[in-house]
Ligand SMILES: NCCCNCCCCCC(O)(O)C(F)(F)F
């Protein structure tokens with residue numbers, strides 16, 4: 018299934034008609050440069066074009082009051098003076114004779130997107146709209162927003178498509194207070210937002226945007242705020258919050274639909290956000306959401322004011338929605354102290370609502386306030402001192418070209434095993450160089466020509482992946498350990514780069530691999546094992562991988578952060594029949610890991626597990642993994658051992674941190 022793209026140039030036909038410094042950044046060019054970038058890169062033509070429609074009164078009244086709608090209906094007939102007058106009653110927003118029409122199109126576009134995804138016409142999609150929506154409230158416009166596009170879409174999905182649980186991820190750099198107000202008492206809508214806050218000094222300067230606003234009544238726990246109390250947040254800060262806050266809760270919530278308030282003012286260069294995350298981070302944020310809700314992800318444009326980073330971020334998002342592997346993440350040097358502080362506070366505030374956070378360390382409330390005071394004082398000093406250079410002058414490298422490999426998924430299968438469609442059967446040309454090298458390294462197995470054939474095919478496959486001629490692969494082998502050793506040896510030498518090896522079940526890990534960081538081995542099993550070193554990490558789950566909750570929490574909170582920080586050029590994923598891992602969790606793992614190494618994932622399955630060829634291939638082809646259902650509380654002893662592992666590892670692996678290091 019494809020990716021919908023919803024855009025209509027009518028939404029560029031309104032603009033600010035008077036002088037207002039607060040609103041001048043919201044210009045029609047935001048939409049035109051974004052759409053042009055999608056056209057010029059060929060991405061638009063790869064999408065399914067879905068037309069906009071006007072939201073009806075009924076649609077709009079799902080969120081807004083009649084009096085507000087009636088008032089907005091009058092604006093097309095207002096004089097300039099009346100429009101100015103009308104605008105004064107709201108904050109940081111402007112009206113225009115054509116904005117009501119465009120606001121109906123923006124909301125209608127979001128509903129068209131929900132329809133296309135919920136009816137299975139497409140798998141996911143993006144709506145490029147203006148005016149944006151997430152600030153507008155039941156009876157008020159705010160922050161360039163007139164109707165709350167995403168809030169209307171969420172209510173519409175519940176009403177028209179019987180969706181029970183909607184996850185709204187708001188990665189715009191401003192707090193979507195309008196969305197929070199709409200759903201704060203609704204356990205059927207989980208709203209997650211990070212936003213520039215600076216201890217309530219940044220617009221809209223609301224006390225209820227802080228981390229302790231968790232929702233109310235039946236909606237308690239279903240509103241997550243992660244305030245950024247400093248500017249300059251980077252890729253590591255964003256990935257940390259996804260891995261340690263959003264994703265664990267999202268998997269526990271188990272949504273039927275994911276809506277994204279896709280604002281890109283959280284990217285580098287934006288005058289509003291003043292953050293430092295690079296545009297390609299949105300490829301990873303999008304990828305990390307795509308195995309939720311069976312892949313039903315609807316991204317709706319919100320903010321984004323730098324006319325260079327905005328189109329780049331939009332393209333990164335659409336590339337990933339189309340299934341193209343994400344580029345390797347740029348310099349992840351660990352979250353900053355302020356981000357860890359916010360992450361910790363948010364996790365603590367939600368401890369009692371989410372079992373995945375139940376063991377998040379308690380945060381003594383006292384020292385937050387003193388800390389807050391201290392930080393605020395420090396900031397005063399800094400501001401008066403140096404002149405902040407303008408965000409517009411920031412420069413950053415163009416996101417790397419995302420070339421799709423000619424072959425997506427290649428399979429090495431023994432005779433008689435059928436190859437799933439859309440996969441390419443692969444066997445090496447019995448390259449004598451490879452065969453001879455194998456004879457040297459595997460004298461005992463050299464006799465067995467089948468093994469030799471398989472191994473030489475594997476080595477040839479890894480070489481094709483390295484050249485990006487093939488994206489990912491799967492092999493059914495007699496002996497997973499031996500195959501893994503062979504690939505590891507070859508990869509470490511040939512790739513002269515880094516290989517992440519993920520073992521599920523009791524695979525005999527390559528004994529003699531070097532300790533030089535060319536291999537990072539993460540081994541999931543139910544056997545207590547001493548952690549050998551920084552690069553050999555045993556993750557012990559009491560009930561092994563049959564405990565989906567423990568396994569998924571370990572994947573999200575340990576494996577993903579490790580993998581991102583390690584930034585391998587190849588991911589080798591091996592499982593053995595005894596692993597006990599269920600299909601869903603296995604496909605989630607295979608799906609999530611494709612966010613690394615430009616999607617170069619090689620899966621090794623034991624001969625006897627040919628039943629896994631199909632499901633694994635579908636995940637390698639980029640199909641969303643089936644949901645694993647509502648994640649329950651992991652076993653206490655598993656949580657304790659994982660927290661212990663995290664504490665030991667975070668010295669070397671900064672993306673594992675979830676709390677600010679204790680400062681004096
Ligand atoms: N320095 C100018 C002050 C601007 N203050 C208002 C900011 C509104 C942000 C709107 C947005 O980006 O959140 C949306 F997604 F809604 F468009």
Ligand SMILES: [Zn+2]
Nearest residue numbers: 189190191320
């Ligand atoms: Zn914004």
